[in-house]
Amino acid sequence: MKTLENFRIVLVEPQHPGNIGAAARAMKAMGLSDLALVAPRSFPHADASARAAGADDVLQAATCLDTLAEAVADCQLVVGASARARRLAWQNLDPRQAAQEACATAGKVAMVFGRERSGLRNDELDLCHRHLMIPANPEYASLNLAAAVQVVCYELRMAALGEQVPAQSSVGEQVELARVEDIEGFYTHLQEVLVASEFLDPEKPRKLMRRLRRLYNRAELETTEVNILRGILTALDPRKSQS
Amino acid sequence: MKTLENFRIVLVEPQHPGNIGAAARAMKAMGLSDLALVAPRSFPHADASARAAGADDVLQAATCLDTLAEAVADCQLVVGASARARRLAWQNLDPRQAAQEACATAGKVAMVFGRERSGLRNDELDLCHRHLMIPANPEYASLNLAAAVQVVCYELRMAALGEQVPAQSSVGEQVELARVEDIEGFYTHLQEVLVASEFLDPEKPRKLMRRLRRLYNRAELETTEVNILRGILTALDPRKSQS
Numbered sequence: 001m002k003t004l005e006n007f008r009i010v011l012v013e014p015q016h017p018g019n020i021g022a023a024a025r026a027m028k029a030m031g032l033s034d035l036a037l038v039a040p041r042s043f044p045h046a047d048a049s050a051r052a053a054g055a056d057d058v059l060q061a062a063t064c065l066d067t068l069a070e071a072v073a074d075c076q077l078v079v080g081a082s083a084r085a086r087r088l089a090w091q092n093l094d095p096r097q098a099a100q101e102a103c104a105t106a107g108k109v110a111m112v113f114g115r116e117r118s119g120l121r122n123d124e125l126d127l128c129h130r131h132l133m134i135p136a137n138p139e140y141a142s143l144n145l146a147a148a149v150q151v152v153c154y155e156l157r158m159a160a161l162g163e164q165v166p167a168q169s170s171v172g173e174q175v176e177l178a179r180v181e182d183i184e185g186f187y188t189h190l191q192e193v194l195v196a197s198e199f200l201d202p203e204k205p206r207k208l209m210r211r212l213r214r215l216y217n218r219a220e221l222e223t224t225e226v227n228i229l230r231g232i233l234t235a236l237d238p239r240k241s242q243s
Numbered sequence: 244m245k246t247l248e249n250f251r252i253v254l255v256e257p258q259h260p261g262n263i264g265a266a267a268r269a270m271k272a273m274g275l276s277d278l279a280l281v282a283p284r285s286f287p288h289a290d291a292s293a294r295a296a297g298a299d300d301v302l303q304a305a306t307c308l309d310t311l312a313e314a315v316a317d318c319q320l321v322v323g324a325s326a327r328a329r330r331l332a333w334q335n336l337d338p339r340q341a342a343q344e345a346c347a348t349a350g351k352v353a354m355v356f357g358r359e360r361s362g363l364r365n366d367e368l369d370l371c372h373r374h375l376m377i378p379a380n381p382e383y384a385s386l387n388l389a390a391a392v393q394v395v396c397y398e399l400r401m402a403a404l405g406e407q408v409p410a411q412s413s414v415g416e417q418v419e420l421a422r423v424e425d426i427e428g429f430y431t432h433l434q435e436v437l438v439a440s441e442f443l444d445p446e447k448p449r450k451l452m453r454r455l456r457r458l459y460n461r462a463e464l465e466t467t468e469v470n471i472l473r474g475i476l477t478a479l480d481p482r483k484s485q486s
Contacts, residue, residue, distance in 0.1 A: 026390055031380040053385055096401070134397070135404060137274040142296055143393075147269055150390040151397050154377070158339070161378060199478035211471060219462035228454060235442035236479040 007102060007156050008034040009149060010071045010112040012120060017042045019116065021051030021059065022146030028055035030153035031160075035062040036071040036110075051146075068112065068124050076107035080128030081148060083119050083141055095152050098132045099159035111152050116145050178226045186226050186233075187213060193233050250345060250399050251277040252392060253314045253355040255363060260285045262359065264294030264302065265389030271298035273396035274403075278305040279314040279353075294389075311355065311367050312427065319350035319420040320463070323371030324391060326362050326384055338395050341375045342402035350420065354395050359388050369453055370423070372460045421469045429469050429476075430456060436476045 009027055014020050020043060024035060035058055037043060043064065052059050065071045072078045079098050093101065102109040112128060114120035125131065134151055136143060143151075191209055194200035200208055221229075234240070252270055257263050263286060267278060278301055280286060286307065295302050308314045315321045322341050336344065345352040355371060357363035368374065377394055379386060386394075434452055437443035443451055464472075477483070 022387065022390075025385065025387060028383050029379045029386045029390070053387075054383060055385075094401075095397075135400060136272045137400075140271050140297060142268065142298075143272045144265065144268060144296075144389075146387075147265075147272070147390065147393040150386075150393050154338075154394050154397075157378060157380075158337075193479065194475065197475075197478040199475055208471070211468065215462055215464070215468050219458055221458070225454065225458050228451070232437065232440075232442055235440040236436065236481065238479065 017045030017048040021048035024058040026150035099155035260288030260291040264291035269393035342398035
């Protein structure tokens with residue numbers, strides 16, 4: 001896994017200290033820790049600490065700088081977040097593309113976010129190698145600053161985890177899928193009980209049994225489940241109560 | 244593009260009204276508008292409106308309900324967010340997989356988020372067809388509620404915009420997935436018959452019913468199949484033969 005320590009989040013002139021805290025929390029939850037603040041209006045601040053919840057370590061390690069140029073001086077790739085398409089046809093990436101490019105870069109990568117209201121200035125965007133746009137609702141593209149940081153950090157984590165993300169389940173207890181002959185035994189049992197109850201016409205059992213097979217095959221029955229289902233069939237078998 | 248109106252965000256017992264507002268803002272920025280609140284502690288509330296910024300229309304249209312079952316009654320697919328892996332190996336999806344599945348579903352889809360501190364209870368997770376886990380830092384998996392909603396809404400938007408993602412299945416006849424209230428009716432019926440047959444101890448029905456729910460939820464029952472299963476239950480009901 002690409003080390004997430006190579007990714008830096010840069011906030012340029014954040015106005016609300018609460019947003020700095022919420023951004024730190026979003027970073028830490030996604031495994032990032034390198035936060036740089038360019039001329040924050042109020043920092044440190046109680047609101048920042050409150051919203052950071054358990055991510056105060058990220059806040060405490062944050063560096064404060066006067067200009068964006070200083071904040072990204074040691075970076076190989078600088079990606080600037082932009083709320084709207086710019087005049088010049090710069091290369092706009094969505095967060096997923098930006099994260100892939102970040103992961104493919106050897107050195108430090110900075111993801112830069114502008115002021116809550118006005119974003120990044122043109123001279124700041126010019127410092128960036130790539131522009132990033134979160135594909136938002138054109139009628140209401142108003143993402144909260146920390147929410148934008150959350151989305152980008154999430155994509156960085158997803159890209160860094162890469163193929164190692166355990167597809168589908170695999171979390172939790174190990175399950176044993178039933179063997180075909182056990183499942184066939186269940187279908188035979190089911191058909192017998194359905195015929196005995198007169199729900200199924202023994203002359204033409206095909207269609208109903210096919211539908212039921214389709215249902216249970218789709219579920220990919222486990223051994224324990226086949227045992228439960230057969231226990232239920234035995235308990236409900238009308239022949240039992242007649243004997 | 245798959246219409247984002249088919250997606251509902253459900254917040255179960257949110258404790259901080261500010262989080263409701265921030266969730267509404269996250270939704271609107273991603274083009275979603277259907278918000279359901281289950282027993283919110285304080286709503287409406289000034290903090291909710293403040294954090295919603297320009298998304299008060301989403302707040303005003305939000306529905307308040309007493310139980311999760313009511314909030315998802317008309318949904319074809321219900322995905323529950325879970326912060327940790329559960330004992331039973333339920334099918335865990337990451338937000339991207341969940342969004343793809345949501346887009347491949349014809350009817351209403353609910354994405355369900357639990358309480359800030361404690362998440363969803365087991366009986367609430369049992370109502371869900373799929374479980375969703377945001378792949379977070381194992382040492383600090385503390386996503387803010389609105390941040391989690393933001394990530395999921397972002398993936399829903401990306402999937403809806405993408406559409407090039409080939410939906411699974413889509414081959415063969417068009418099927419109508421059963422609605423949650425129909426499936427719940429089946430579970431109630433199943434439990435009654437199992438108790439009547441003495442297969443299920445009415446004093447402690449939980450574990451067996453959870454296993455059976457897990458099996459049938461995994462199969463994503465169609466309306467026709469629910470009807471067949473209930474027909475079978477009626478035919479096998481031991482109370483019938485006694486009458």
